Amino acid sequence: MEKLNQLIADFASMAWGLPLLILLVGGGLYLLVLSRFLPFRFFGHAIQVLRGKYDNSDDPGEISHFQALTTALSSTIGMGNIAGVAVAIAIGGPGAVFWMWVSAIIGMSTKFFTSALAIMYRGKDSNGELQGGPMYFITEGLGKSWKPLAAFFSVCGLVGALPVFNVNQLTQAINDILLVPNGVTVGFTTNLTIGISLVIITSIVILGGLNRISKTASKLVPSMVLLYFVLVVIILLVNIQEVPKYFTLIFTDAFAAKNYTGDAFLGGMVGGLILLGIRRGAFSNEAGIGTAPMAHGAAKTTEPVREGLVAMLGPFIDTIVICTLTALAILVTGVWQTTDANGVSLTASAFGSAMPGFGKYLLLICIAVFSISSLFSYSYYGSKCMAFLFGVKNKGYYNYIYIISIILGATTSLSMMINLIDGFFAFMAIPTMVTTLLLAPKVVKEIKAYKNRWHQNEL
Template identity: 75%
Template sequence: MERLNSIFSVFSEFAWGLPLLILLVGGGLYLIIRSQFLPFRYLGHAIKVLRGKFDDPNDSGEISHFKALTTALSSTIGMGNISGVALAIAIGGPGAVFWMWISAVIGMSTKFFTSSLAILYRGKDSAGELQGGPMYFIVEGLGKNWKFLAIMFSFFGMLGALPVVNVNQLKQAINDIILIPNGVEVNLTTNLIIAGVLVIFTSIVVLGGLKRISNWASKMVPSMVVLYFILVLIILVVNFSEVPKYLAMIVTDAFNADYYPKDKPFLGGVLGALILHGIKRGAFSNEAGLGTAAMAHGAAKTNEPIREGLVAMLGPAIDTLIVCTLTALAILVTGVWETTNTNGVSLTAAAFQSAMPGFGQYLLMICVFVFSVSSLFSYAYYGNKCLSFLIGAKRKHYYNYLYIASIILAATTDFKAMINFIDGVFALMAIPTMTATLILAPKVIRASKIYFNKLKSEN
């Protein structure tokens, strides 16, 4: 186990070097400046599009703007917010949250461009079905000479879509919230039993394609989001006097890195390492610049690329600026980040238990379960699309077997190994996505001018 942890740690550190930070953050800043802050100037219009004001049933695509956004958010709102934020604070302290905010603001512009491109350059798979996503806008927008980038994205996207962090954190939540408090000894056998149950359930969903299960989950997720919001707000109300203090600390601690391990410098110092840590956790939370969300938004029923880009832009704002901030404050105001050695979902559970003794962690467990199960659908969709691009639509179902097998690995492996694996893979997904996006950015800006000029003339 230690060897696996070490391998994935080296892999993550190698992938998240200075070149990637320049590409992801520098590239995102370039897109903001190059577009003259265009996405942010049309937030109101984005909300109108999301509400369905411009929906046309005759447009190409499969799902509405709203469903495209909720599909993308279903893989990020949940464990990325519950365990990712906890990990950010456990390692980097309150200051890490500030760099997650910066990642989200930059990510809003990045998602505008990647998702606009996903519609602007849709392609057809081997079955003749219209598809969107980085692999298609690379080939359709840049030409076949750039196909190696599309292959790179699809290969690492296939690995990045494996539900290893979700399953690992669901297993940890079951152990820490249900089994251990009730005197059950947690070992390899209990973890394998949990993995077995999840394998059976996932097999029914992924292999059997039972629509009623996915319909049930899609109806449950919004209610779980509401429940999670209410629970976090209760924690903040109970500890309201601490909220201003920690909001200020998030900003001030962003520049001193007192809590970050001194043995992991980056860019010549510990502050650089804290910034990198916050950016990584932000990317894990909102997936901006990675390309996964572009696959969901590429299926939107629209013939206007800019509309979908504006809707996609709302994702990081909802996911990181709102949900992650609420989770971070819940962890900070209860003080559990300083009094416990737990990490990931267990740290968030400790915050809920501290504020609502006796039942808080069980309500969180319900949210974690539904979030984890719902994400199984969206991640499987992403992975199937990636394999379909690589070996053809008729053979994309083979991905389901890899997907299910990864559940056993995730349930029996340390959290650090799984998060390092996903961090590294996400980094390698970002390279082709951001490279193509930066090259094709002028096309999006040109399409934006045409779209907004047309909008003004109609009004």
């Protein structure tokens, strides 16, 4: 078992290794230059689209631009933003945050291209319904002969969308923040209770299909982002004298790597820090993995560029706004230097020190809602992969596998299973990015055509 465990751990670190980062970061940079830095030029227009200025209820699709973005965000805003940032700072210090920002800016261009393609090349499922996502833009954009690549994406999606890691971390957070400090003995029974509660909440939402998932996400996600924002602003106000120092340190430490304690990379500590920050950023905003295009591909629109613009706001909200809030909370309270805690516990220490008594509980509410909302969207992604591989009539079976994995995630610390899922999740990026790079020139053509149409309409 130990050998198998090590083998799967090596598989996960290989999957998230240098080749994937080159594909995600190098590919994203290429797309950023190819689009002539479109995320910056069209940022204001993207917000207008998101606010519903161009919505048309007669357009094909199932959900609005806003619902598509909140569904996609509900899967990316979660443990990556709260625990992942803490891990990055614990290993890399303040400089890691800068490289997470770099990964977000690159990720914005990737999200734009992948989600524009999800609308440009929508395919039909076995019921004849319009569907979007990497498996459809592979077969529709590159041709039927590429179907094995689409099937590879879907198989990886079936495993990669299982929520074992998320549930495992949420259970740990509930135990560490709520139960243990209040004298509750935690064990199999308490974990099973958490697991069953999560199954009941998740089942009510996911069995209602995409419409119920998107409606729930569009209510939960914005209100939790706002609560989290307010809480961190309070922490920053309590420690206001520390804010300028640490904000400057994020930039200076990014190139000095004085607080980096990980392994060197490309011959230096700065290389190791860049790798850490970009990897954590990519893990947090999932740009290029291929999950978000499945949500954005269901949007009611006939304009691929518009949906791409809405999608590119995802990494901005996810990494530049929320990860920065978490990072500043951890830095200005000083807990990153005074405690050995890591992950969620480190973020909880920051909230506890700035708001004694109740800070940790408010953080737990945010963690719980972020984690539970991501359970909704991942079930949708997994069942969509199931429908592509085995037909729509069989996609319901995925929900049963999904529910069993929630119980497993809550009651066991199956590091082997978590690593396996992590590895498959990373592998989803290979077909997504390869196809996006091949079809990118068609998106650029579409950008030009869209600009002409848009300017004519505005005139």
